[in-house]
Amino acid sequence: MSSQNIVTPEELNLLIEQTYKVEKEFNELKASYSHLQDTVEKVVEFLPNAIWILNSDNTVFLQNSKARDLLALLKLLEFKNDDYEVTFKSRSYLVKSSNYKDKTMLSATDITEQKRKENLATMGQMAAHLSHEIRNPIGSISLLSSTLKKRVLPENMPIVEEIQKSVYRIDRIIKATLMFSKGVEISKSLFKWNDLKTSIDMSIGYYGYSKDISFVFPQENFALNADKDLLEMLFSNFISNAIDAIELDDSESGIIEVVHEKDDKYHKFYIYDSGVDIENKKELFEAFKSSKVKGNGLGLVLCREIAEAHGGGVKLLKSDKKCFEIRIPV
Numbered sequence: 044m045s046s047q048n049i050v051t052p053e054e055l056n057l058l059i060e061q062t063y064k065v066e067k068e069f070n071e072l073k074a075s076y077s078h079l080q081d082t083v084e085k086v087v088e089f090l091p092n093a094i095w096i097l098n099s100d101n102t103v104f105l106q107n108s109k110a111r112d113l114l115a116l117l118k119l120l121e122f123k124n125d126d127y128e129v130t131f132k133s134r135s136y137l138v139k140s141s142n143y144k145d146k147t148m149l150s151a152t153d154i155t156e157q158k159r160k161e162n163l164a165t166m167g168q169m170a171a172h173l174s175h176e177i178r179n180p181i182g183s184i185s186l187l188s189s190t191l192k193k194r195v196l197p198e199n200m201p202i203v204e205e206i207q208k209s210v211y212r213i214d215r216i217i218k219a220t221l222m223f224s225k226g227v228e229i230s231k232s233l234f235k236w237n238d239l240k241t242s243i244d245m246s247i248g249y250y251g252y253s254k255d256i257s258f259v260f261p262q263e264n265f266a267l268n269a270d271k272d273l274l275e276m277l278f279s280n281f282i283s284n285a286i287d288a289i290e291l292d293d294s295e296s297g298i299i300e301v302v303h304e305k306d307d308k309y310h311k312f313y314i315y316d317s318g319v320d321i322e323n324k325k326e327l328f329e330a331f332k333s334s335k336v337k338g339n340g341l342g343l344v345l346c347r348e349i350a351e352a353h354g355g356g357v358k359l360l361k362s363d364k365k366c367f368e369i370r371i372p373v
Contacts, residue, residue, distance in 0.1 A: 092152040093136075095120075099145045113151060120149050128154070174217045181217065185210045211249040218276070227345070227352040229270040236303075237264045239274055246279040252286045255296040261303035267310065269353055269371055277349045280342040281314050281367060288318025288365075305373065309355060312369040320365060327359060 093110040095103060095117055103117075110117070116131045122140045129136050129151075135158050136151040188210060192203045240260055247258065267274070282299060289297030294317070302313040321327060327343055346369075347357045355370035 090150075092150045095149045097147045097149070101147075104146060110151075116151060117149070120151065122147055122149070177213070178217055181210060181213050185214070205251075208249050208251045215276075215279075227273065227348045229273060229349075229352045231268055231270055231353075233266060233268050234271050235264050235266055236261060239267065239271060239278070242271070242275040243278050243282065246275065247282060247286075250279075250283050250286060252290055254289055254294075256286060256289055257296070257298045258282075259298065259300040261301060263303070265303070265305065265310070267371065268373070270349075273349045273352075274371070277346045277369065278312075280346050281369075284342060285314065285316035285318060288316055291319045292317065307373070309370040309372055312371070313360075314367045314369070315364050318365075321359070324359060 088107045090107060091109075093113045093116070094105075094107050095110050096105040098104050113131070116129075116136065119129055119131060120138055120140075122142070123138075126137060126139050129138055134153060134155045137154045139150045139152075141148050185207070188203055188206045192200070192207070195203050243260075278301075282301075285299045289299070297317045298315075299317075300315045302315070304311045304313070343357075350357045350369055350371065354372045357367065357369050360366045360368050
């Protein structure tokens with residue numbers, strides 16, 4: 044054997060060391076790549092929208108958990124240069140796409156709530172404009188009906204009173220719409236419950252109903268530090284809703300009860316009624332959504348805003364009887 048082909052122990056050791064070194068560098072590179080891939084996956088998972096990264100054959104290379112939940116949505120998406128919207132299961136998504144080498148990335152962002160707020164703002168602006176246009180002629184009708192009531196024959200009095208009730212209902216809708224568009228601003232003052240109850244009684248008288256309804260109100264004449272006009276609107280809205288619920292019930296009579304409690308922080312009012320149950324509790328405080336023929340979908344929304352503007356709140360309680368709780372700070 045030639046001496047040139049003989050490997051010395053020193054050369055063998057050097058070869059082994061280099062082999063170990065190459066293996067170590069390979070493992071470090073592999074670990075680095077694995078760490079990088081893990082970091083990319085964590086970043087993609089952290090993003091608030093659904094992300095898909097697709098191979099050239101449209102198979103999924105990488106996706107986050109939001110994308111997995113919306114895998115059926117992926118079938119509706121396509122690569123486009125411009126952003127576009129797509130509707131899936133009653134929700135709206137903004138879709139963006141981009142290409143890099145042989146990979147395509149698609150993202151879908153849920154914009155349902157954003158679109159709802161935009162639509163709500165548009166509806167509020169339109170409603171406010173219409174309310175301003177209607178307000179002047181309604182004011183004239185109200186003034187003329189009051190004048191007519193003083194001159195009309197007794198047998199025609201119910202007709203005039205029905206006109207006044209109708210005008211009152213329209214005026215309530217106009218006030219609610221304008222308040223919703225401008226926002227609730229309170230002006231607090233001290234007053235007694237009986238003063239507020241007198242205003243509520245007048246509101247009930249104007250509202251009108253056909254069934255025999257009993258009204259039970261707190262008997263104690265406690266003091267309140269709040270905006271009396273706004274609380275009148277709040278209670279009138281709740282009681283009007285209760286009247287409508289009783290009118291829809293099969294019974295010939297009904298009862299509406301307002302119970303008052305007080306602790307160190309709040310006046311708590313509990314409003315019960317014997318009318319039909321609430322159909323869609325999820326949309327109870329959604330603006331412009333109402334299952335009632337008379338409703339405009341703003342009553343309960345404003346009730347909550349009025350209570351919250353005072354530092355309180357409104358909620359539907361889970362109980363055997365249908366009951367709303369109203370909290371007004373002491």
